[in-house]
Amino acid sequence: MLIEKGTFVRIRKNLLLPNERIKTIPSETAKVPFKMWIKGELLEEAELFEEAKIITATGRIVSGVVKEKTPRYKHSYGDFVEEIYQIRKIILNEMWGDFDDI
Amino acid sequence: MTFNIDDLSKRKNDIVKKSVKIDYNLFENEGIGFDYEKMMSSSGLSFDDVRQIQLDSGVGNTPLRELKNLTRYARKFSKKGYGARIFIKDEANNLSGSFKARRAAISVHVAKKLGYKGVIAATSGNYGAAIAALAARAGLKAIIVQECFDSRNIAQPEILEKARACESFGAEVVQLSVGPELFLEFLELLDKTGYFNASLYSPYGIMGIETLGYELAEETLILTGKYPEVVVCTNAGGGNLTGTARGLKKAGANKTKIVASSVNLEGLHMASDTDFNRKSFTTGHTGFGVPFAVNPDRSDVPRSAARPLRYMDEYYTINQGSVFFITEALAVLEGYERGPAGNTSLAVAFKLAQSMLEDEIIIVQETEYTGAGKHHQPQLSFAKSNNIELKFGDVSEEVPGKNIVFPYSAGDIKIKEISVDKLRKSYLKKYKDVDLALLDKKYLCEELNVPLEKLNKLLADLGGDYERKKR
Numbered sequence: 293m294l295i296e297k298g299t300f301v302r303i304r305k306n307l308l309l310p311n312e313r314i315k316t317i318p319s320e321t322a323k324v325p326f327k328m329w330i331k332g333e334l335l336e337e338a339e340l341f342e343e344a345k346i347i348t349a350t351g352r353i354v355s356g357v358v359k360e361k362t363p364r365y366k367h368s369y370g371d372f373v374e375e376i377y378q379i380r381k382i383i384l385n386e387m388w389g390d391f392d393d394i
Numbered sequence: 395m396t397f398n399i400d401d402l403s404k405r406k407n408d409i410v411k412k413s414v415k416i417d418y419n420l421f422e423n424e425g426i427g428f429d430y431e432k433m434m435s436s437s438g439l440s441f442d443d444v445r446q447i448q449l450d451s452g453v454g455n456t457p458l459r460e461l462k463n464l465t466r467y468a469r470k471f472s473k474k475g476y477g478a479r480i481f482i483k484d485e486a487n488n489l490s491g492s493f494k495a496r497r498a499a500i501s502v503h504v505a506k507k508l509g510y511k512g513v514i515a516a517t518s519g520n521y522g523a524a525i526a527a528l529a530a531r532a533g534l535k536a537i538i539v540q541e542c543f544d545s546r547n548i549a550q551p552e553i554l555e556k557a558r559a560c561e562s563f564g565a566e567v568v569q570l571s572v573g574p575e576l577f578l579e580f581l582e583l584l585d586k587t588g589y590f591n592a593s594l595y596s597p598y599g600i601m602g603i604e605t606l607g608y609e610l611a612e613e614t615l616i617l618t619g620k621y622p623e624v625v626v627c628t629n630a631g632g633g634n635l636t637g638t639a640r641g642l643k644k645a646g647a648n649k650t651k652i653v654a655s656s657v658n659l660e661g662l663h664m665a666s667d668t669d670f671n672r673k674s675f676t677t678g679h680t681g682f683g684v685p686f687a688v689n690p691d692r693s694d695v696p697r698s699a700a701r702p703l704r705y706m707d708e709y710y711t712i713n714q715g716s717v718f719f720i721t722e723a724l725a726v727l728e729g730y731e732r733g734p735a736g737n738t739s740l741a742v743a744f745k746l747a748q749s750m751l752e753d754e755i756i757i758v759q760e761t762e763y764t765g766a767g768k769h770h771q772p773q774l775s776f777a778k779s780n781n782i783e784l785k786f787g788d789v790s791e792e793v794p795g796k797n798i799v800f801p802y803s804a805g806d807i808k809i810k811e812i813s814v815d816k817l818r819k820s821y822l823k824k825y826k827d828v829d830l831a832l833l834d835k836k837y838l839c840e841e842l843n844v845p846l847e848k849l850n851k852l853l854a855d856l857g858g859d860y861e862r863k864k865r
Contacts, residue, residue: 305396306396307396307397307575307579308396308575313573313575314399314573314574316574317573317665318663318665320666320667320668321572321573321665321667324545324571324667325545325571326570326573327545327570328568328569328570328579329568329569330567330569331566331567332566349535349561349565350512350535350536350587351535352566352586352587365554365558365766366554367549367551367554367555367558367766367767367772368551368766368772369766369769369772369775370771370773370774370776371775371778372775373771373774373778373784375774375785375786375800376718376722378786378800379719379722380726382802382804383722383723383726383804386803386804387463387467387470387727
């Protein structure tokens with residue numbers, strides 16, 4: 293997929309490969325690369341998952357692999373959590389005493 | 395490799411010095427210590443200046459409110475005549491939604507005054523949004539460096555929300571995978587951009603919180619006719635506690651007991667790629683609280699201004715499930731929807747209040763904003779998706795990273811004391827084989843808030859060369 297110049301994208305870059313990481317870290321961390329993600333505007337048109345350059349919000353030019361075009365915010369309030377509902381019932385019952393009747 | 399580790403490590407002190415314009419050498423004593431108060435006053439900003447800067451920045455003067463329903467709830471589990479009045483300083487009312495704006499206001503003010511074009515902060519927490527918001531007002535650029543993703547590219551929802559907040563204020567957010575190499579990228583960015591290092595641990599980062607302690611002392615006096623008996627601070631990097639305690643003293647509240655509180659994350663390694671998403675608190679936990687207390691200078695400046703052992707009277711930990719429980723209670727009994735991490739101190743205060751007298755005052759000195767990702771609902775939903783078991787039971791049996799245990803009743807919330815003497819000894823370990831001069835000992839007495847006799851006893855308990863020489 294070709295993405296137009298000027299499009300807002302998210303890129304990823306490996307800053308350190310596993311063998312370049314500092315030595316004092318836990319083994320599970322040491323065996324994976326140290327990665328970075330940054331958002332910005334594409335300076336030239338680019339393919340998704342290909343190397344490209346962006347200009348960031350502070351005007352820095354950074355290169356990396358294009359991971360996402362017009363990235364959306366994916367965090368949310370999540371799924372229903374039954375335990376919170378139970379906690380709420382405990383609190384209201386202990387405080388006001390009549391929640392069991394509802 | 396995209397940066398030169400050896401080169402950056404070698405130039406670390408120069409880069410940091412240029413980025414905060416503080417010559418830390420000026421405060422060094424002969425021997426092991428440094429002049430803390432000299433460093434704190436080196437900025438030339440008076441306490442009144444700090445207050446004025448915050449006022450001009452839309453920061454501070456947050457309301458102190460009595461939590462009458464939570465107090466009543468706590469008294470249901472107290473002996474007759476017990477159950478202190480619980481008050482909360484609603485810091486979520488600050489610009490950007492947390493007390494961190496107080497720290498950011500001063501750092502950004504100084505950066506602007508010194509002519510920097512931008513500011514950088516390494517933080518996955520509320521401080522990022524605070525710096526971004528204050529920088530936006532000052533017309534400065536901002537870069538926030540976050541530890542955010544594990545190697546599966548899965549991020550903590552709480553940190554994603556903070557990234558969104560930073561971006562909403564126009565900041566650039568640099569997101570990294572798990573690992574202490576964050577500091578190298580941070581140095582690289584400081585070096586390349588020449589921006590100001592808005593360190594949480596500079597004198598500015600701590601002076602900004604002194605107003606919080608000062609305000610709450612004054613407000614408690616107006617509302618109740620006396621200073622509070624106890625103030626509970628959520629403790630991570632130590633700045634919140636340090637600044638609050640200093641502010642209380644400035645106001646004259648010298649007898650107020652300063653209590654630290656952290657979420658217990660024992661057993662989870664902070665630099666572990668696999669543990670990263672197995673926790674449900676990204677700050678306010680023991681993974682920061684304990685190491686920063688016993689070794690404050692492990693921060694991003696040569697001498698940290700956050701030195702909690704100078705002020706801490708007691709330290710308690712609490713399990714994740716109890717903090718979520720109290721976060722829900724704050725919402726359904728008091729109508730405050732606030733972020734869980736900031737409620738760590740509330741959960742501890744709820745328990746401590748039960749063993750205090752009815753006419754005593756216990757203050758919870760912060761709240762933080764809440765939103766998608768950064769709320770007990772998504773955080774528990776995320777825990778479930780990472781195969782963390784959620785259950786009701788004995789809260790002391792919670793195993794961080796494996797399960798989250800909620801109490802069956804608010805009366806079953808438990809706290810665990812960390813001995814402050816144990817922390818002091820841990821702090822002293824690196825000096826156990828050092829020949830300490832009187833000046834060094836004087837410094838250590840200040841650092842650990844103990845008289846000389848007690849210091850000698852703590853050192854003696856550690857054994858080592860110190861003890862052998864004495865014999």
